[in-house]
Amino acid sequence: GEDVEQSLFLSVREGDSSVINCTYTDSSSTYLYWYKQEPGAGLQLLTYIFSNMDMKQDQRLTVLLNKKDKHLSLRIADTQTGDSAIYFCAETSGNNAGGTSYGKLTFGQGTILTVHP
């Protein structure tokens, strides 16, 4: 079945770059996503990448995808204290039985990013 793994903790200094890594097992993954969860809040979609791309940049965020190694990373440039949160990697693959939607997201366990002043 699908499995998504992330390292649990990352600590960086304000102004540095943060790199959060994720590996997945499902070779039929079509889209991969990064979500952010702040304390007591829901999941905020940060960015996503289609499996036939290897890079996507969106302001301070850069997503790199190595499909051969099934490795996804999220780089946050100029990390700020407001970036402190839990970051989830997620993937979706194929169609479900109904064929009208890709269905569920499979999430990693989340990486707790702590940014020190």
Next chain:
Amino acid sequence: DSGVTQTPKHLITATGQRVTLRCSPRSGDLSVYWYQQSLDQGLQFLIQYYNGEERAKGNILERFSAQQFPDLHSELNLSSLELGDSALYFCASSGSIAKNIQYFGAGTRLSVL
């Protein structure tokens, strides 16, 4: 603001009881997804509805059920509650069949005492 509304924000109830969680998707989104977030299991997919019909089922217990109404809002019903059902329950909606971009509500925190 994601545009997905979940009520109530918090629920405190006792074991053996039944509760209903409500979700209003983003305007125009036909798909609704329910997820459970707990410390030991992480984020787990429960069930998906598309335009009123069940489309996919995940790790949803038989004590749990859901439905999507003609106005596209959805309800998740949890019955015979156990202590282990205490968790954060998220609803997400998607309007893009191709990309499956899911937008999440703020969640309902359920505490079973």
